[in-house]
Amino acid sequence: MAIEFETLGMPYNRAVPLGLEVDSWVLLEGLIPKQSKGFHVNFAYGQFRxxxxxxxxxxxxxxxPPASARSILSLNSFANQWGKEIRMETHLQQGQRFKLRFIVTSRGYKIMENSILLSxxxxxxxxxxxxFLEMDGEIKLEKVAFSWERNRETRNPRFGEG
Structure with missing residues (x-):
């Protein structure tokens, strides 16, 4: 019996109305197709150029050569211009399922892939x-979750509820 996963369309955009705080995280799960050339994830202040x-x-x-693919991860930020790019090889491969977690710390972002520190x-x-969380590229995105969604009632209380 094959397991069917729902895929979220690309490009993917989602509002992050309260921003990100220390100890919050964003989880992305999906599949990198065998012929993928790559994908990107942006944590952005706005949805405009x-x-x-x-x-x-x-x-x-x-x-x-010989018909193998290297996976190159690049990390950067943009504030009126692109900053110094950080590049590295990674173990993520085409045809692989993934679970990426972006954890906000007081110093920066910890990027985990299946409990392994990626960068x-x-x-x-x-x-x-x-x-805003923005994604695009050749990827089959199946799940996006934010740490506060487990406690939606305490993070986003509704009027009249106590």
Whole structure:
């Protein structure tokens, strides 16, 4: 019996009305198709050209002989211009399921993949002003979750409820 997963369309955009706080996290789960050239995730202040981006996570697959693909992770931020890009090879591969968790710490972001520390990125801009999560690329996104969704009632109380 095959398990069918719902996929969320690309590009994917979601509001983050309260921003990100220390100890909050964002979870992304899905599948990287075998022919994927890559995908990116932006934590952005706005949905307009030139909006500040405290964290851009971009994964690219580069074909190198003999028919193997290297996965290159780049991390960066944008505040009127792009900052110094951090690049590294990673173990993420085409055709692989993934579970990425972006954890906000007082110093920066910890990026975990299936409980393995993939990378860290120091804050260049405040995560509190993040208002949108944006994703695009060749990926089958199946789940997006925020840490506060488990306690929605305490984080976003409704009027008249006590």
């Amino acid at each position: 030139g909006a500040d981006i405290p964290l851009k996570f971009e994964l690219q697959f580069k074909r190198t 860290e990125f120091e804050h260049r801009l405040s995560p509190k002003a993040v208002r």
